[in-house]
Amino acid sequence: MTESKTATKAAASKGFSNPALKAMGIPTIKLPSRNWMIFWSVLTVTLSGIAYDKYEQKQIVKRYCNSVESKSKLTLDTNRVPRKITVFIAPPPNDYLETSLKVWRRYIKPILYYAGLDYEIIEEDKQGLIRTHVANQIRQIRKNYLAQHDGVPKIEVVKDEETEQTTPIYDPHPGKEFKRSFDYRDIIGIFYHRPKIEKIINTDSEPNDPKLAGGVICLGRGAYKEYINGLHEGLLGPLEQPEAVEDKYLEPAIEELKEKDTTASEIREALEESSIPVEEVSVPNEDATVQGEVKEGDIKKDDDEKKEEEKNDSRYLPRFISPEEYSDTPILDEILKQLPVIKNSATGVPILLHQPLLMIPVPSLSGFTTIPQRIVRFYQRRFYTEQVCSQVTHLINQDNIRPFKDPSDLLIGVEEEEDWPKHWVKQGLKKNSEWVQPFKSDKRVTEFISVLGQDYDRSDD
Structure with a gap:
């Protein structure tokens, strides 16, 4: 009896066998061990979750692309320019621009492409570029208006004191005007033998309601803040750059610290504690002391280099x-x-x-302690894809557009700020960063802004 039980256990440990299976050449069937079963189960669930989420993302993008594809099949005359969407892209704090560009390439660009719309991308690798771009556009509109209505073209003249005769000064570089007015269509292309199109019509100039013209997408909370600030700066600010901040505030502060025989590191610490932006301050090396003529020359040299660098970067x-x-x-x-x-x-x-205006948040978590939350988001990326694609489709179809609600709409995408690293926010507060400053608006400007309805709009109804 004991020997039969032992034989049964030995057979069971070797696996399952059957004469019929052996006749067909199938070896003994044996299940993996418990540890291997756990490993393959976890691996299968992990890979299946990734594959399912990726598949759903592709299906969501494909569905929305198909929903707007009919717009690209409409005929457009050769003298007409299609509707144009302006896209502002900013990287998440303490992260690379590629993080935001992935959202653009995966979920936004395909839908705009299938809709047959034109687009312009303004990328930001430094704070203030988007604000400067928007403000410069509005300031240029103001300058053109003044030149057309209030400004009169003037010809500079030289007056001879003896004869009291005036001689006009002509442009020494007439080639610049020729280059601006030169049209390559006169010498190449199909217009060399055919009459060229004299007037090009922008589709965005035809709707009576400006809400149906073009569109703006701000990818990231930082881009949204700079865009709103740029509108206010362009409409309310002066046409010319005012006196630099460092000339009014930094020089007296540094002079006061120099009298106290303060080191360069102490100057920076003192200015960080003040409300003056640190990025506008230039101080000498940490091992230098601010006393005597040599130290003053070092400060002036660093300030000159800083100003020259800012002048070369005309984007900011x-x-x-x-x-x-x-x-x-x-x-x-x-x-x-x-x-x-x-x-x-x-x-x-x-x-x-x-x-x-459409604002799309860019969720981006960093740090070791956020790994569990990042894993959860990674497996639920399809919900974010659905949100982004649906909002972009609403912008293309020009529906769900409503007036800007001031000041509640300043909080659009504020949930993204919860992902910003705390040490970055703390450092930004010290440096008076534009992204962490109080976000303010003026109703005289926001009354002309229209935005895409958000999820909380439908929940309030």
Whole structure:
């Protein structure tokens, strides 16, 4: 009896066998051990979850692409420019621009492509570039308006004191004007033998309602803040850059510290504690002391290098007006005369202020302690894909557009700030960073802004 039980256990340990299976050449069937079963089960569940989420993402993007594909099949005359979407992309704090570009390439660009729309991308690798770009566009509109209505072209002249005769000074570089007016269609392309198109019509200039013209997408909370700040700066700020901040505040502060025989590191620490932006300060090396003529020369040299570097980077300009000055600044005549709809005089397209705005948050967690939450988000990426694709489709179809609610709409995408690293926010507060400063607006500007309805709009109904 004991020997039969032992034989049965030995047979069971070797696996399952059957004469019929042996006749067909199938070896003994044996299940893996417990540890191997656990390993393969976990691996299968992990890979299956990834594959399922990736598949759902592709299906969601494909579904929304198919829903707007009919728009690209509409005929468009050769003298017409299609609708254009302006996309502002900013990287998450303490992260690379590639993180935001992945969202653009995977979920936004395919839908715009299948809809047959044109788009312009403005990328930011430094804080303030988007704000400067938006403000410069509006300032240029204001300058063009003043030149057309108030400005009179003047010819410089030289007056001879003896004869009291004036001689006009002509442009010493007439080739520049020829280059600006030169059209390559006159010598190449199909227009060499055929009459060229004299007037190009922008589709965005035709709708009576400016909300149906173009569109703006801000990818990231930082891009959204800079875009709103750029609108206020362009409309309320001066046309020319005011006196630099460092000339008014930094020089007296440094002079006071120099009298106290302070080191360079102590100067930086003192300025960090003040409300002056640290990025606008240039101090000598840490091992240098600020005393005597040599130290003063080092400060001046570093300041000159800093100013020269900022001049070379024409993409970024300091603020022309602070948010605290919005309410005290009147709207100038060149703006009031163009309202309620300000258009580009060259194209007839309403400026970005009037075009519908869509803000898309870019979730990005970093740090060791956030690994569990990052894993959960990784397996639920399809929900974020659905949210982004649906919002972009609404923008393309020009529905679900509503007026800007001030100040509640300043909180659009505020959930993204919960992912910002705390040490980065703390450092930004010390440096007076634009992204962590109080986000303010003026109703005289926001009354002309329209945005895409968010999820909480439908929940409130």
